[in-house]
Amino acid sequence: MLLVTLFISNNSWSQADSCNSIDTSNKDQLELSTDWGGGHGGEPGVTFNNFSIYKISGNKNWDLLDSSSGKFLKWDTLKKNRLTPQQKKRRTWIIGAGNIVGYSTAMIGLYSAWYKDYPQTSFHSFNDWPEWKQVDKVGHLYSAYVESRGSMELWRWTGIDRKKRIWIGGMSGAFYQTVIEVLDGFSAEWGWSWADFGANILGSGMLVAQELAWDDQRIKLKFSFHKKTYDDPQLNQRSDVLFGKGAAERFLKDYNGQTYWASINLKPFLKNDKFPAWLSIAVGYGAEGMFGGTENLSKDPGGNITFSRPDIKRYRQWYLSPDIDLSKIKTKSKALNFIFTFLSAFKFPMPSIEFSNGKFKAHAIHF
Template identity: 50%
Template sequence: MKKILCILPILIVLQYSYAQEKIPFTTIPDTTIPRRVAILSGATAAMYGTSLIALNAAWYKDYPRSNFHFFNDMNEWNQMDKMGHIFSAYFIGKYSREMWRWSGLPRKKQIWIGGLSGLAYQSVIEVLDGYSSEWGFSWGDMGANAIGSAMLISQELAWNEQRIQIKFSAHPGRYDDPVLKDKTNQLFGTRFLERILKDYNAQTYWLSVNLRSFAPNSNLPRWLNISVGYGADNMFGGTVNWWDDDNGKRYDYTHMGRIRQFYLSPDVDFTRIRTKRKGVKVMFQLLNMLKFPAPTLEIDSKGRLFLHPIYF
């Protein structure tokens, strides 16, 4: 989940490029503006380089390095980590694509440059993982990165818009059992932001479909989406719920069966809410990465059915 930590600096690039424009914010040029291309290219390169250096120092410094190696982690965390990779690649590509609209480059170039940026950026992170003894280069992660970028690129090429968006929500919980509390503190951290980013039990990833875009002649609200979500729970290790401490004592929580969760819920596409305010438009773009809290139907892998009055 550390990849999500790396996508936040793109917002700085977004604000920087907008601040440099002398023409109206809402103006999309018909031809290439070299100055905009230079600004976006330089700022993006600087952001990527700086964030990778910071990640290398902050994330990997506490773990020993090794020779480059591969690691198969496809069976870990009920594939919630792979959902995080899909979301991260999609999110980076989506906002990179939005920035490149303002460059005036031909449409397909904007789409490919913006859409592939998430895959390119996360590929570098996978290489860093390959030199860490704690992880390794994962083809599963790379496949998930490619899916995220492909979802962005394919929709832009087909529809010039994102009718099906990937969204995220989280509800960090408390672990009252003293042993589980210590274990989850080690795995997921103790601070609120750490829990959101690392606790796979607390996360849900959504495919949010805009209904009006597929039925343009209907009377459905432009902003109304329907979302299908995926989550998991009762995971206290990558593949199993038992572990040994430094003294060889075993803690066994296999009685808390690892489960998968599937959700159905209405959602809001903020970008389809009309407004003339520039700042509000940017805010709506950012809000659209999050699933709107709403009544939600849940069914889990044990066949249990739940209705949540409000779920986020």
């Protein structure tokens, strides 16, 4: 049995020039010859990502093992995924133009909705690290990570070189978030935050590092949310003022209801072929009791106290929970696979154990 491991895009392959050997000088792209080895059936040479190719003695066909799914693929299957140079060029233009137009439109909309009505100043910075028990910083980490992951998968579709796809797509999230940080820097209401910037770089860097090391995201950042309601009317009113009344506003702004997770896929670390690829273990972080950035106190422009609840304790929460990585569940439907990949940015509702205020607490289902 002959085994060669190749590292290019597993959804794209390209015809290679005929030769009598494998070029191993470029570890990112190994090419198979059209006439190499015999029994290859005259098929053109191809490049792959995450594939191993097997030739069994006496068998005229080559079987390719997709290491991400553990399934063998036939040449007929691979032919359907062939990308010509023209197709690669066209897809690259589509994704490049789509990024420029889509991001520009989003930034114009964000400026109109968020910044336009606030007074502008010269560029300045401020230190918001002490605020919100750093839940907002973890939010920046998560946002940069998922934006980078989404962008990288779009660039994978173009069939470009693996490292280009990782770096261009991988650092997109940090770039997108940093532009927003610059807008904050010119707003009198906020300012450039070095803590936010560092979290953005760390989030994108986490994706890039895993791709370069493992060609996979073994540790995915995920998000979950549950809307908070209180028996005390004053706390509900304060939440409406701070975080908005609508579900979408609460989803984005209410740090009391947000949990961020590092979901660790166990199979690659256990190296057990029988262990389900979709089963993960997740470590979560959140906080509650927060009705102001650093304290539960609010004053009007005249200095009069409008809200004061020092009796409400602000505290951190740590969680441990099983998780399901939907992106590891492969189906024959491209639409369903896309939906599963999108949903893998969110924590699957499962039981959890919480540690907070020095005590453990169990949750039957954690959203």
